[in-house]
Amino acid sequence: MSTPAPKTALLLLNLGSPDELSPAALRRYLREFLSDRRVIEAPRLVWWFVLNGVILPFRPRKLMHAYGNIWTEQGSPIRTISLQQQHALQSELNRRLGDGQVQVELAMTYGNPSITAAFERLEQAGVERVLVLPLFPQYSATTTAACFDAIARALAGRRNIPELRFIRQYHEQPAYIEALANSVREHWQQQGRQGHLMFSFHGLPLSYVEKGDPYPRQCEATVEAVVRQLGLSEQEWTLCYQSRVGIAPWLQPYTDETLIEWAKEGRSGVDVICPGFSADCLETLEEVAITNKELFEEAGGSDYQYIPALNASSAHIQLLADTAVKQLGGWLDP
Template identity: 50%
Template sequence: MIEAGQRNHAQQPRAGVLLVNLGTPDAPTAPAIRRYLREFLSDKRVVDLPRALWWPILNGFILPFRPRRLAHSYGSVWGQEGAPLLTHTRDLTQGVEHALAERLGASQVPVYFAMRYGNPSVASVIARAQTDGVRRLVAIPLYPQYSATTTASVMDALFAALSTLRWMPEVRSVHQYHDDPQYIAALADAVRAHWAAHGQGDHLLLSFHGIPKRYFEAGDPYFCHCKKTARLLAEALQLPESHYTVAFQSRFGREPWLQPYTDERIVQLAQSGVKRLDAICPGFAADCLETLEEMDMQYAELFQASGGEALRYIPALNASAAHVDCIAALAEQHLSGWLPTAIDAEQIAARAATLHY
């Protein structure tokens, strides 16, 4: 008999999948946004300045004032079920779990989601997976293009949570999928669907989240991954270079970030005679503040104010069927060899019958 606190070590290992997105405040209020920003901007992967320099700026200038300014922005995109990034990530997770069940037959692979900052936290979801008996885990940060500020930060949080466990699960991770054929095809299909519904615009803007330029100069491959994604997407759409632009949005602070900057490029495009500008944000797996408020509202107004007629935002892949299939295929690939066969199950059962605890 196995007593309380003991585990059945003859139990068949269970594999699971963990999707991790950036995160969101728990509510569109200043206190909730302040808690979120404190965790986010305290991450050394995100802001690598010396703490003696950064703490006074963060605690003296940013946290006291910025949350109040952001409350309206978050409120403008908040849905009945909460933050769009949270709801889309939840829906994507459910879709991937269903897709894996269909792909793998009777094998049941639980799929979880966590947020790097905010809730549900990586640590809380790891604890849940432990309770569910998951001994093998595939971690997929939902960042197609690798960056130390995103993917590496997720891995930091993952292994910090695992470091507290007596019996750690085996772990495999997907560090990037910026050039994955299914990901590129899903983006291309989204653009084509937009064109079919609204007509093709005069120009296509591919806007990625920016990072400080010195991070790239220090060896971060993010810029290169973004450029390759853009090139492959343009090739899939058969767009010549003159018909699309790559730019970087959401810069913060005074130091140089990756360029060209999206807001400046939007003004240039409008002034050059572009009337209908289609915009997509390929680095965002799910719609969020940066896509729905910054791009679809702020930048749309900026484009019109600069002489353009309309900036038409193409939604993120979210929980679309193509996106579900893409992430499920990545998960299945990394689950290879981890899912027991019927013969494995019989051997484990026979072995368990001979063991005594």
């Protein structure tokens, strides 16, 4: 009689959010997030004084308004959407592989549900094999590698760690490109097509790229693949980077400055999509959909539309399932 295969799990990881809409919760979240050396590479002593003397005393209250613009009865959008993705993906894997073959768990790199708690649940369930899927299509040390570090910290004190597989990126996976292209087409059908399509990604300090981070190359590869799917000419699309902070140079062109420049030139009609985000969050819903729209309109632009992230759409769940099943080979019972 053959021995059953060890229990297997799929662990979904995203960035995270504050637990509640309060300055204290925002302060806890910012402290954890901005203390990560993968995120901030400044000298530790200098950054400690900046973080504790400047950012944490004042920034949380300023962020209250931004989070308040997007907060829902269920909490932060990224957590709500991530839970929807977890449940939908569990159903899809049950359908493809059979009930109980793979347990889908969710954790956040910062905040809750935590990675430590997720591994505790998996250990209690008897899981011995874990496939880790960071929900960042394009690899960066600031996101995907930060997930890897967080997992290592969570497992550091455990006697019996599970067997691990780690998905690094899926920025050129055909199902991902098709899902993005279809989301643009569906938006055009429902909302009307604007004159220009902007692809806006989270920015990165230029120094990180110079040290070897492949993130911008992967962003470019994603955009080029989607553009081919949509059949766009070079004059119909632009790639930009958002969310820069500080005075050091970041990846360019900058999203906000580009929008203001276009508006002053008399251009209007812009659709904006953020392919680097698997779930809508503060950055997409408040910065891109609200603040950048206001900047564009105040500078004289009009007809600005934000195309939502893939979120828990059927196409997104299918591509995540495809990605997981491909990597689960050899782990499951026939």
